Amino acid sequence: MSKTFRLISLFSTVELVLHGIWEYTACGFLYSMEGQGFIEHQLLMIQATIGDVFIALGLFLMLAFVNHSFSWFLKNWERKDYIISTLYSALAAFYFEAHALQLGRWEYQDTMPLVYGTSIALVPVIQLALLLPLGFIITKKIYQIT
Template identity: 30%
Template sequence: MQSRSSNAPSIPWARIAAYGFLLNMLWEFGQCGFLYDMWNWGFWRGSAWMWGAIVGDVGIVLGVATMTRLAAGDKALISASVREWTVLLAVGFVAGVLLEWLAKVLGLWAYTELMPTITLFGHTVGLSPIVQITVLPALSVAVATRNRD
């Protein structure tokens, strides 16, 4: 782990989590109604899964940020260069592919015909959640660290 000087800015984990919550909430409510087959679940089950997914997404945002920090250092989350942003997006992409593949293996949800998909290791996985996990952690970090002193 890298040492940090006393005047170096700290990583705003709470802000990253808060923006991760907001961005993922908008994403989930914006796409779940037409990309996931949830209409026969009932109100309470659907609501519980949606909010559970959003809370899980915040964990994913923090996990991607942590893995990026371990791979590229604190600078990747504070004042990122092209190299650090590439690492952040790459970590998100790998996490997105693995997590969505695992969710499909476990049978956690089904897609509608509108979900763009690819087949990985014998399972059809959605591209929307892969894009979500690739982009939203990076966006959460960018917004949380913008204009900080």
């Protein structure tokens, strides 16, 4: 198996686990899923988790392009890596939340904190800002062990 394929597969798996845990944890008490049956809810959770993995892969590919290497994150991060990750995370969260709200895929419960001056929840912004870099860190640790 090539090093690049191994890194991408490992990163995708790590992000799948991280986002799966987050989605199932946060959605239970911060999102309103009224009117959805069990299967509809499970399908939405699976779609959201897989969507998060594709968002993470987009960042992975963007940073691989900028750094001219698929294994860039195995080294120390540079300032541009942090800036790109933060901006990408925030923009992706805002876009996908606004899109889902417009389509009526979900609603927020009263307990959901919003980004000041917007109708977008703070939680998905934090989710992507934390879990995308954490996925790189965990992948790096696992890769170095194996």
